[in-house]
Amino acid sequence: MFDNFVWPPSVQIPDSLMGLLLNSLILVVTIGILRAVTARFIRRTVQSAELRGRWLVNSRNGFLLLLLLGLVIIWGDELRTLALSIVAIAVAFVVATKELILCLTGSLLKSGSRSFNLGDRIQVKDFRGDVIDQSLLATTILEVGPGKTMHQRTGRVIVLPNALFVSEPIVNESFTDDYEFHVFTVPFKRDDDWQAARQALLDAATRQCEPYLEQVRRYMNRVSSQRGLAVPSVDPRVTIQVPAATEIHLVVRLPARPGQRSALEQTILSEVFSARSYSAGCSEEDEAIDESENATE
Structure with missing residues (x-):
């Protein structure tokens, strides 16, 4: 047995x-x-x-x-x-899963600091676009560009790992919901008639913003009261920058609705530069034409 x-x-x-x-x-x-x-x-x-x-x-x-x-x-x-x-x-595990841990950490940091929400326009490094999806590991944006000054969607989707939010700053262009400030730059040479262009840009911006300027003022007062900030001036303005000895940059700042920044900018530029040219040679020709017309009269 x-x-x-x-x-x-x-x-x-x-x-x-x-x-x-x-x-x-x-x-x-x-x-x-x-x-x-x-x-x-x-x-x-x-x-x-x-x-x-x-x-x-x-x-x-x-x-x-x-x-x-x-x-x-x-x-x-x-x-x-x-x-x-x-x-x-433990060290081997951390080394093998470092990127995943950084992504989870970036997700926690993003949620804790409330850096942005769905629909906000953000920029991280050279990536810029509207947030359309968020998860624990990645954030998906719809690219806007080309460049940092354009506001047109390119149709491309960019998936950003949340690890970027740990080491890179986040620029949120949608600080306010209903209205926000839009800034664009118009370069000129020192010999150009930039003084007249500055006044024309200011007049065109004021004319375009006048229908909703009071609404923007009330909205900014409410946002400033809620967040404890100083009330910003909402009136359109044109400031001067001198990046080089031979250049003059006119910086236009005006309030706009989030989805109308590009259209508003194009309308103002078309209105200002379709009326006349502000280059030095064209200004002299315009003066000569005016003098000949006055002599004829």
Whole structure:
């Protein structure tokens, strides 16, 4: 009956491990005996029930702490080896999943700081567009461009890993919902009639914004009150920049609805430059034509 029975192979325990187990067993038995003797002594000698209970609890916790300390001393080398193995495994795991961890961290950072929402127009590094989808690992935008000054959708979709939000700043162009400020630059040479162009741009911008300027003013007052900010001026303005000794840049700033920035900019530029040219040569020709017309009259 037992002819075909296969006995399990004997387990060989190293001498070092056997010594550790024996020391641990001696420690447990010793601590158990000491605890029992101490508890018996407390029950016989302490008359107050409250004090007796307190000493019993304190002695039990003390012997338990002593047992844990003794086991740590006995198994110290093995625990150190195990800890090093665990650290090595953890480091390898972190290195292998670094990008995923950065994506999750970027998602938490984005959500915690409320950097942007669906529908906002953002720019991260050279990527710029409208946010159409968000997940724990990536953010999808519909590209706007080309360049940083255009507001036309290119039709391309860009998937940004959320790891970018950990190390790169986020530019949110949709700080307000109903109205926002739109800025564009018109370059001129120093010899051009940029003074007349500045006044023409200001007149055209004021004329285009006049129908909704009061609504923008009330909206900005409400937003400033809610967010504790100073009320910005909403009137269109044209400022001057001198990037080089031979150039003059006119910077136009005006309020606009989020979806009408490009159309408004094109309308103003078409209105200003279809009327006349502001280059130096054309200005002299226009003056000559005006003088000849006056002489004819």
